[in-house]
Structure formats: structure tokens, C-alpha cells
Amino acid sequence: MSSQLLTRGGYIDKVTAGVYTLLPFGLKVCNKISQIIREEMEGLGASEVLMPGLIPKERWQKTGRWESFDALFKLKGVDEKEYALGATHEEIVAPLAKQFALSYKDLPFGIFQIQNKFRNEVRAKSGVLRTREFIMKDLYSFHENEGCLDEYYKKAQEAYWKIFERCGIKDKTYLTFASGGSFAKYSHEFQTETEAGEDEVFVCKDCKTGLNKEILDGDFKCPKCGKIQYDVIKAVEVGNIFKLSDRYSKPFGLNFIDNKGKNQTVLMGCYGIGIQRLMGAIAEVNYDERGLAWPKEVAPYRIYLIALEGKEKEGEELYRELSSKGVEIIYDDRKDISAGEKFADCDLLGIPYRVILSEKTGDNVEIKKRSEKDLKIISKKDLIGIAGS
Amino acid sequence: MSSQLLTRGGYIDKVTAGVYTLLPFGLKVCNKISQIIREEMEGLGASEVLMPGLIPKERWQKTGRWESFDALFKLKGVDEKEYALGATHEEIVAPLAKQFALSYKDLPFGIFQIQNKFRNEVRAKSGVLRTREFIMKDLYSFHENEGCLDEYYKKAQEAYWKIFERCGIKDKTYLTFASGGSFAKYSHEFQTETEAGEDEVFVCKDCKTGLNKEILDGDFKCPKCGKIQYDVIKAVEVGNIFKLSDRYSKPFGLNFIDNKGKNQTVLMGCYGIGIQRLMGAIAEVNYDERGLAWPKEVAPYRIYLIALEGKEKEGEELYRELSSKGVEIIYDDRKDISAGEKFADCDLLGIPYRVILSEKTGDNVEIKKRSEKDLKIISKKDLIGIAGS
Numbered sequence: 001m002s003s004q005l006l007t008r009g010g011y012i013d014k015v016t017a018g019v020y021t022l023l024p025f026g027l028k029v030c031n032k033i034s035q036i037i038r039e040e041m042e043g044l045g046a047s048e049v050l051m052p053g054l055i056p057k058e059r060w061q062k063t064g065r066w067e068s069f070d071a072l073f074k075l076k077g078v079d080e081k082e083y084a085l086g087a088t089h090e091e092i093v094a095p096l097a098k099q100f101a102l103s104y105k106d107l108p109f110g111i112f113q114i115q116n117k118f119r120n121e122v123r124a125k126s127g128v129l130r131t132r133e134f135i136m137k138d139l140y141s142f143h144e145n146e147g148c149l150d151e152y153y154k155k156a157q158e159a160y161w162k163i164f165e166r167c168g169i170k171d172k173t174y175l176t177f178a179s180g181g182s183f184a185k186y187s188h189e190f191q192t193e194t195e196a197g198e199d200e201v202f203v204c205k206d207c208k209t210g211l212n213k214e215i216l217d218g219d220f221k222c223p224k225c226g227k228i229q230y231d232v233i234k235a236v237e238v239g240n241i242f243k244l245s246d247r248y249s250k251p252f253g254l255n256f257i258d259n260k261g262k263n264q265t266v267l268m269g270c271y272g273i274g275i276q277r278l279m280g281a282i283a284e285v286n287y288d289e290r291g292l293a294w295p296k297e298v299a300p301y302r303i304y305l306i307a308l309e310g311k312e313k314e315g316e317e318l319y320r321e322l323s324s325k326g327v328e329i330i331y332d333d334r335k336d337i338s339a340g341e342k343f344a345d346c347d348l349l350g351i352p353y354r355v356i357l358s359e360k361t362g363d364n365v366e367i368k369k370r371s372e373k374d375l376k377i378i379s380k381k382d383l384i385g386i387a388g389s
Numbered sequence: 390m391s392s393q394l395l396t397r398g399g400y401i402d403k404v405t406a407g408v409y410t411l412l413p414f415g416l417k418v419c420n421k422i423s424q425i426i427r428e429e430m431e432g433l434g435a436s437e438v439l440m441p442g443l444i445p446k447e448r449w450q451k452t453g454r455w456e457s458f459d460a461l462f463k464l465k466g467v468d469e470k471e472y473a474l475g476a477t478h479e480e481i482v483a484p485l486a487k488q489f490a491l492s493y494k495d496l497p498f499g500i501f502q503i504q505n506k507f508r509n510e511v512r513a514k515s516g517v518l519r520t521r522e523f524i525m526k527d528l529y530s531f532h533e534n535e536g537c538l539d540e541y542y543k544k545a546q547e548a549y550w551k552i553f554e555r556c557g558i559k560d561k562t563y564l565t566f567a568s569g570g571s572f573a574k575y576s577h578e579f580q581t582e583t584e585a586g587e588d589e590v591f592v593c594k595d596c597k598t599g600l601n602k603e604i605l606d607g608d609f610k611c612p613k614c615g616k617i618q619y620d621v622i623k624a625v626e627v628g629n630i631f632k633l634s635d636r637y638s639k640p641f642g643l644n645f646i647d648n649k650g651k652n653q654t655v656l657m658g659c660y661g662i663g664i665q666r667l668m669g670a671i672a673e674v675n676y677d678e679r680g681l682a683w684p685k686e687v688a689p690y691r692i693y694l695i696a697l698e699g700k701e702k703e704g705e706e707l708y709r710e711l712s713s714k715g716v717e718i719i720y721d722d723r724k725d726i727s728a729g730e731k732f733a734d735c736d737l738l739g740i741p742y743r744v745i746l747s748e749k750t751g752d753n754v755e756i757k758k759r760s761e762k763d764l765k766i767i768s769k770k771d772l773i774g775i776a777g778s
Contacts (some may be wrong), residue, residue: 013485016470022439029437050406050411050419052522053442053505075464075474075520078511085464094403095408116442116505122467132466133441177545188743271599334737 002013003127003282005292009349011300012276014167016133016153018124020276025077025349030275033282034114036166036297037055037137037273040159043180044152046110049381057082059091071119085118090248090270092177093140097266098254104144107256112139122226128280129196135275138153142249143267144256149243156271160190160239167278168295172285173238174203174369177223178212184243186215191235193242199237202230240278244268281352292350293370294328303329303387304351306342308358313355326386346370347349353387390585391672392516394681395637397426397547398738401665411669414738417663417689419524422671423503425555425686426526426662429548431540435499435528440481442505446471446482460508479637479659482529485503486655487643493533493743496645496655497541501528503664517669518585518625524664530545532656538632545660549628551577559682562627563592563676566612567601573632575604583673591619592613614648624763627670633657672739681739682759692718692776694739695731697747704746706770707754716773735759742776 006012011026018269022030027072037049057074060066072084086092093111100106117136124132139156143149145329164170170194192202203210204222210230212221220230248254249266252377258264279298285291296302303322307315312333319331332342332349346354347370354367364377378386395401400415402732411419427437446463449455461473472535475481482500489495513521533537546564553559561582569575578601580590592599593611599619600609609619637643638655647653650761668687675682684690692711696704701722706721719740721731736759745755753766756776767775 013488015443015481016445019441019443019445021441021481024438025435047413048416049413050416052408052642054404054507054522055409056405071465073464075462077462078459078509088531092404092410099402118443120467132445229698235572364459 002044002280011283025300032298040163041112046112051089053086054083071099071116073120094248094252094254104259107144109239110141113323128276137273166297174210176201176210176212177321183245183247187236190239192281193233193237195236197234197236197286199235201235237272241271257352291348294350299352300327301330303353304346305331305355311357343388391669395579414689421687429552430501435501440478443472444474466777476486476508483637483641483643495650496533499530517665526662529659530658538656554687563599565590565599565601572634572636576631578626579628581627581670582622582624585673586623586625588624598615625670627667628662629721630660680737683739688741691718692742693735694720694744700746
């Protein structure tokens with residue numbers, strides 16, 4: 001459903017299966033999501049970089065993933081040099097960290113980026129929920145021992161909860177235990193409940209936690225409270241976090257000198273969020289029969305302004321005034337389009353506040369929240385306080 | 390030279406020939422450059438989108454570029470679907486515009502993006518000046534006739550001059566006439582004079598204009614004043630603009646209804662700036678024997694703060710105070726590093742203002758511009774006014 005509404009609302013444009021253009025509104029939403037994530041990553045003390053999409057074959061061979069990682073898009077340059085497009089960036093970040101992490105005093109630290117990933121998916125589906133190219137925030141953390149990794153991993157979890165709270169999907173999101181692969185007992189996923197989800201997860205609704213199908217070995221038991229009651233929900237994975245241990249640091253010789261002067265292998269963690277998928281998940285849990293309904297912090301604009309007949313000039317003035325004060329406002333000044341059509345578009349687009357100027361409102365404005373039915377008449381002066389921030 | 394300084398200063402990290410990671414400082418500079426460009430593109434009324442890197446083979450076949458465009462990186466997905474990585478985006482933007490541009494009333498309009506490009510270059514060289522992967526701003530404009538295209542093209546030129554002025558390289562930059570390919574008499578390049586440049590251009594220094602070698606047919610004549618005196622300079626191309634005419638609109642059937650109700654082909658223009666290359670060019674014209682010297686608007690930070698012995702706490706306080714006021718300041722609080730080393734790093738990094746707290750400065754601070762030798766003692770209160778904005 002989200003992809004249909006995002007397409008109808010002009011947020012995204014499909015180029016081919018799993019490949020989309022972000023149109024101006026979609027880019028705005030993704031930028032807002034990215035900025036929320038950036039702030040929370042900086043809150044963890046992590047530094048932002050931008051790694052390349054072209055990753056040389058030799059790097060992937062070092063970790064054995066040139067052969068084992070199915071989702072790699074491989075290509076060759078004119079000079080016969082081979083690359084795989086970055087589906088994830090351990091093969092870049094571990095050698096990079098090697099240049100800087102030398103002593104236990106430098107640890108822990110985090111490096112993140114918000115960058116385009118490419119995945120050679122057999123089946124791209126569900127619109128923006130599973131694509132072949134997407135923006136991803138990937139954070140990598142570096143540690144001297146497991147205790148240090150555990151501590152950072154917990155803080156990263158808290159940062160993730162803040163992100164999902166600010167994106168308006170916390171209440172629908174579960175922390176689930178998933179397979180840890182060969183190097184850790186578990187990894188964790190943040191799963192947001194929606195009928196559009198590809199995953200089936202077993203959750204304890206009281207604890208907002210659960211297990212992924214792949215690791216449900218026998219009876220369910222809540223990992224937090226131990227209860228055996230559970231619900232099966234459909235969900236989309238909006239974030240995942242892994243303890244990588246020495247899986248990628250070892251092949252690249254990413255070591256540090258410990259406090260006894262001994263050379264030791266750095267331990268790593270990694271933490272991902274797909275931006276367009278998160279946009280899709282937010283859309284999935286925030287729509288009704290009239291269209292999208294963005295939470296305030298990620299909406300492309302806060303106010304959708306419509307001026308009825310005779311009020312066009314006043315509309316223009318109000319638009320300019322609020323814009324100059326930094327209020328994110330869009331003014332629907334299209335001619336030859338009825339007010340009813342404008343109301344419908346405002347609802348389809350999901351802008352949090354609809355503001356109308358009409359004969360009826362006089363010197364005031366009519367304001368309506370996207371999520372409510374009530375209309376209110378308020379003064380222009382009060383508009384910023386109510387809808388602007 | 391720029392690449393060595395950018396590498397030593399920790400701005401960039403080379404992954405392989407023509408492929409770089411932007412480290413935190415380099416990302417900051419590129420983001421500042423991008424924001425300047427974004428503002429000037431929005432000033433033209435253009436809308437920002439984000440097109441994908443994966444472009445299906447069929448799109449390139451429509452324009453004949455699957456075979457003719459050497460610099461394409463081609464690849465195949467698991468489903469045997471073929472793509473080329475976006476080296477430029479006419480094949481995405483023309484079909485996209487087709488969905489929106491319907492009537493002469495909709496024209497002209499502009500669509501731009503700041504996005505990763507991939508070029509299968511035979512020889513990647515000169516550090517960040519010619520790479521296989523780089524961020525590019527590409528603007529595409531859409532028109533009903535040549536007059537309309539000409540007018541937009543001129544406005545885009547003005548926007549480009551503003552960009553290069555804000556980036557501190559306008560005085561070293563020339564507008565040169567280059568080959569227009571098969572569909573226009575000329576295209577134009579913005580060429581910045583530097584010994585590191587790959588291009589040789591013939592310029593009239595009075596008019597800041599010139600000709601590229603490829604179109605110098607016989608004697609030089611300044612395209613602006615007509616004089617035949619010229620200088621030959623080495624330069625790097627920091628921007629290029631093309632009139633595309635109907636080269637890409639025709640194959641995709643990008644038409645509009647003119648004011649007589651007739652179906653006509655849209656004319657297009659395109660306008661590019663490579664972000665890392667621009668960073669490299671700015672670095673090339675702004676360094677000395679001690680290191681980089683960023684112009685204010687693109688510097689990663691405005692102030693480099695150093696607190697000498699006994700002033701560390703005061704440094705921390707000043708740092709917090711200025712940060713909280715939005716001043717971009719970096720505090721070099723490294724222990725076990727001499728003041729001299731900090732001074733050297735400050736100069737290498739090229740931060741516009743060095744600020745020192747010492748016994749000597751008392752309640753004041755010592756400030757030094759990167760580009761000047763004079764030291765001044767000023768009050769902390771005056772610091773924001775002088776260096777902060």
C-alpha cells in the first residue's frame with residue numbers, strides 16, 4: 001500500500017524492478033529521516049564519512065565474500081580491474097580503521113555513513129521495502145573486548161529506539177532476536193508491525209520483544225519476561241544490529257595495542273538502517289483511505305496552505321512570511337484546480353496541518369490536523385506556535 | 390599537490406585508483422560545497438530529486454549510448470537484467486520529465502540532483518581531479534524553444550559564477566568555449582587555472598574567457614572582446630554546461646503541447662559540477678608550503694582552538710560556548726602533542742582562524758588568520774563577530 005500512495009503522491013518514481021527515483025517530496029522525507037539518524041549517531045560520538053560504491057575484488061576476497069555473498073553486483077573496468085558494488089562496507093571500513101586505531105586508548109569509536117547500497121536481489125518487491133539500490137545508514141563500531149562491544153551495542157539499541165520514536169513508529173516496533181551467524185549467538189532486528197511486511201515474527205506484546213522465525217527452535221519464550229504467550233505478527237525489518245566479533249577485523253589485520261603492550265584483534269559491531277525502507281514503513285503505519293499521514297518530524301512540509309477565491313494575495317503573503325521565518329510550508333496556488341481537489345491532494349500527500357484562508361476566516365485562518373477531524377479558527381500569529389515547530 | 394595535502398590532512402583516503410573515501414573533514418567540505426550549489430540551483434527555481442545509479446540497458450539503447458558511451462560501467466543482475474551505472478542521467482531524467490511536462494505552460498523547468506556518478510575511466514589520475522566515482526551536481530533544464538533554452542542557459546552561467554565566487558576560485562576561473570558535439574555549436578566549460586590541471590586552454594585574461602584546445606581552429610580570437618592576444622594556461626574543468634537540444638528528448642518522445650495545441654519536442658540543457666573535483670580545485674588554488682588554506686564558506690570548521698598549558702579548562706568552556714552558538718569550531722585537546730605540532734596541524738588542515746588561549750592572552754584570545762601573518766589579541770566577545778560568521 002505504501003508504494004502505491006508514495007507513487008500517487010509523487011514521492012517516488014519506479015525506474016525498473018527495485019530501482020526508484022526519489023522525487024522532491026520523497027527526497028525531503030528521506031533527508032529528514034537521515035538527519036534524525038545522523039543526530040542520534042553523533043549522539044553516540046560516531047564520526048560521519050562517505051565510503052565508495054566501487055569496492056575492489058581483492059577486498060572481498062580477503063574476507064571470502066567475493067564467492068559467498070550472493071547479493072553482490074560484480075563488474076569490470078576497462079583496465080580489467082574487478083569490483084563489486086558496496087552491499088555493505090566492512091571491506092572498506094576495517095582497512096580504513098586500521099590506519100587510525102592503534103592503541104586501547106583510541107577504543108571504542110564509531111564510524112558511520114549515509115550512502116547508497118546496491119544489492120543483487122533475486123526478487124525485488126513490495127515497492128521501496130525491498131529494492132536493489134537504496135540509501136543506508138551503516139554504523140561500524142570498534143572495541144578492545146566483548147564487554148566494550150556489549151556496552152556500545154546497548155547504547156546503539158537505545159539510539160535506535162530514539163530514531164524510531166522520532167519517526168513515529170516506536171509503538172509498532174519490536175526488538176527481535178535473529179540468527180547471529182557464525183560469530184555471535186544472536187543479532188537483533190527492529191521489526192515494525194504491518195500487513196505489508198515480508199517477515200513473520202513471534203512477539204511478546206507486553207515487552208515489545210520477540211523472536212524471528214529462523215531462530216524459533218521449539219516453543220516460544222519471551223527473551224525478556226520469559227512468558228510463553230505470544231503473538232505472530234507480520235512485520236518489516238527497519239533496522240538490524242550485529243556483533244561482528246573479529247569476523248572482518250582478523251582478515252585485514254585490524255589490531256590494537258592493549259594496556260599491557262600486547263597486540264590484539266579489534267572487535268567490531270555493525271548497525272544498519274535502510275532509509276527508503278524506513279520511509280516505506282512509516283508510510284505503512286500512517287495512512288488511511290484518503291492517503292498518507294506523516295508524523296511531524298519526517299513530513300516533507302508542516303503546513304499545506306490553500307487560499308480560496310479572493311484570498312490568493314493574502315495566501316501569497318502568509319506563505320512568504322512563514323517561509324521567511326523558517327516554517328516548512330507549501331502553498332498550493334494552482335489555478336484551474338478546485339478547492340476540493342486541493343483538499344484531496346493535501347490529504348493524499350499527508351502534510352500534518354492543512355491551513356485555509358477564506359471569506360469565512362476573515363483575518364484568521366482555519367487549521368485542521370491531518371490526523372483529526374476538527375477544524376479550528378486561529379489567528380495567523382498563533383499559527384507558528386501550533387503548526388510551525 | 391591538492392591530493393597529497395588532502396590525504397595528509399585526513400580529508401580523503403584512497404581505496405584504489407580513482408576511488409576514494411571521504412573522511413570526516415573531506416565530507417564536511419563536500420557538504421558545504423554541495424549546499425552552496427543547492428542554494429544557487431534553488432535560486433534558479435530548480436527542484437531537487439535523487440535518481441538511481443542502476444540504469445537499465447534499454448534506456449541506454451534508446452539513445453544509442455549503450456554502445457557509444459565508453460565510460461559506462463556495465464553489469465548484470467541475477468535475473469540476467471543488464472544495467473550501466475549512471476555516468477550521467479539524461480536516460481533517467483528525460484523519461485521522468487515526460488510524466489510531468491505536458492503543456493507550454495509547464496516550461497521551462499529544471500530538475501537537479503547531487504548524486505554519485507560512476508565513470509569507467511581508462512586512466513584515473515590527479516587524485517580527486519579525475520576519478521571513477523564521484524559526487525556530481527547535475528541540473529537538467531526543459532524548454533519549448535531555443536530562445537527559452539538560451540535564456541535559462543545564461544541564468545545557469547550566472548549561477549555558476551556565484552558558486553565559484555562563494556567557493557573562492559572565481560578570480561582564477563575562465564569561461565571557455567568547447568565543442569558542442571553534434572547538437573550545438575558550442576558547449577561551455579568553467580576552467581580554473583592551476584598547474585595541476587589536465588587541460589590546456591587559450592584565454593583572454595581581460596575577459597576571463599577563452600577557447601579549449603579542441604576548438605582552436607587557426608588563430609585565437611577572444612569570443613568576448615575579439616582581441617587576438619592570449620595566454621595559454623593549465624586548468625582544471627570545474628563545471629560544464631551543454632545545450633542538448635532534442636538529443637535526449639526525441640528518443641524518449643518527450644513532447645509538449647505548444648500554445649497552438651501542436652505537439653512539439655522539448656529542448657533540453659544540462660549543467661554539471663563534480664563536487665570532489667571542485668574541492669580539489671579549491672585546494673589547488675589555496676595552499677602554501679604549510680598546507681591547505683580553505684576559503685571561509687567551504688572550510689570544514691571556521692575556528693581551530695588551541696589551549697596552552699593551564700588553559701585546558703578555559704578552552705573546553707570556550708569550545709562549548711561557541712559550539713552552542715552555532716560557531717563551527719574544532720578544539721584540539723590532544724594530550725602528549727606539543728603546541729608546535731598543533732600549530733602545524735592547524736595550518737595543514739587550512740582552518741581559516743587559529744585561536745589560542747595562553748597565559749599571555751589572559752581573559753582574551755589570540756587570533757590569527759590562516760592567510761595572514763599578524764597575530765591579534767581580541768576579547769572572547771568579539772570572537773564570534775570576527776571569526777564566527
